[in-house]
Each structure stands twice: as C-alpha cells, then as structure tokens.
Amino acid sequence: MPSRSPSRTARATSRHVPQLVASAAALFAEDGGRRDPSLDLSWPRREGFAYFADLVRREDSLCLLALPAAGSAIGHLIGRIRRADPLRPGTVVGVLESLRVDPAHRETGVATALTEEFFAWARESGAQQASVTAYSANESAIRFYRRSGFSPFEVTLQAPL
Numbered sequence: 649m650p651s652r653s654p655s656r657t658a659r660a661t662s663r664h665v666p667q668l669v670a671s672a673a674a675l676f677a678e679d680g681g682r683r684d685p686s687l688d689l690s691w692p693r694r695e696g697f698a699y700f701a702d703l704v705r706r707e708d709s710l711c712l713l714a715l716p717a718a719g720s721a722i723g724h725l726i727g728r729i730r731r732a733d734p735l736r737p738g739t740v741v742g743v744l745e746s747l748r749v750d751p752a753h754r755e756t757g758v759a760t761a762l763t764e765e766f767f768a769w770a771r772e773s774g775a776q777q778a779s780v781t782a783y784s785a786n787e788s789a790i791r792f793y794r795r796s797g798f799s800p801f802e803v804t805l806q807a808p809l
C-alpha cells in the first residue's frame with residue numbers, strides 16, 4: 649500500500665501563480681485533452697496567468713497547493729463560492745472548480761487532504777452545498793468524488809448536429 653503523502657496543503661499566493669498554471673495545463677491535457685475535443689488546451693498557458701493572479705487575491709475563491717517538503721507543488725485545488733441568486737435564493741454553493749494531483753503522488757491521500765480543506769473553507773464561507781463537475785468518462789475522478797461525499801445530481805446530454 650502506498651504510504652501517506654508527506655505533502656502539506658497551503659493557500660497559493662501571487663508567487664505560486666506559475667505553479668497553478670502548470671498544474672492546470674497538465675489537467676487540461678490529461679482530462680479534457682482525452683475527453684473533450686472542443687476544449688482549447690492552450691487556454692491555461694495563454695489566459696491562466698491573469699486568471700489565477702486574480703483568483704489568489706479574491707475572498708470568494710480558494711487556491712490550494714499540495715507542497716512537498718522541497719520543490720514544486722504536486723497538486724492543486726481551485727474552489728469558488730456561488731452566491732444565492734433569484735432562482736435559488738436560499739442556497740450558497742461551494743464549487744470545486746479544478747483538482748489535480750501529479751501521477752507520481754496519487755493514491756496517497758493528497759486529493760483527500762485538499763478536498764477536506766475545500767469543504768471546511770466552503771462551510772466557513774457560508775455554503776450549504778458543495779458541487780463539482782466531471783467528465784462522465786473520468787471514472788477514477790467520479791469514484792474519488794463519491795468517496796468524498798458527492799453524489800450525482802444533474803447530467804449533461806450532448807448530440808452531434
């Protein structure tokens with residue numbers, strides 16, 4: 649059995665933006681690159697610096713990194729708060745926007761630690777629900793999310809035209 653990861657989770661700051669971009673680019677390539685032909689895989693390298701530079705400063709966002717004792721991040725999690733709106737006036741949602749762990753460090757509890765911190769942050773931010781979207785073909789991620797307490801709610805159906 650793999651041993652528990654010695655990494656710690658930490659809030660990303662502006663100096664970590666390049667590491668967020670690198671992890672997001674790897675996620676796009678591995679996940680959307682295999683499963684979503686319409687996804688622009690160059691988006692993280694083109695737009696990600698400005699996107700994450702804004703996000704690390706925002707109070708309604710969570711940018712977490714899994715950091716080993718030395719060296720670059722081995723995983724990241726992005727969370728956002730979706731405020732109540734006229735359609736769902738009583739509900740604040742913590743949206744888990746993005747999660748990835750380096751292949752060499754998977755199955756050692758890194759994503760579990762990131763997700764537990766996301767849940768705590770979302771609760772403290774007033775959310776009553778957490779939500780995440782995954783490609784239906786990404787079975788290992790869906791298994792991970794189900795184990796973490798998520799259950800399927802909506803399904804997106806597509807048809808070629």
Ligand SMILES: CC(C)(COP(=O)(O)OP(=O)(O)OC[C@H]1O[C@@H](n2cnc3c(N)ncnc32)[C@H](O)[C@@H]1OP(=O)(O)O)[C@@H](O)C(=O)NCCC(=O)NCCS
Nearest residue numbers: 652747748749754755756757758759760782789791792795
């Ligand atoms: C999905 C993903 C984030 C999970 O990351 P991870 O760090 O491997 O997750 P954890 O180690 O916390 O848990 C994964 C599994 O390892 C098991 N595990 C956790 N700690 C363990 C340990 N110390 N020893 C053995 N197994 C362990 C868990 O039970 C879990 O089992 P499951 O697959 O049946 O759910 C990772 O596989 C990944 O980055 N995938 C590619 C990107 C991706 O698809 N992201 C999601 C987009 S929606």
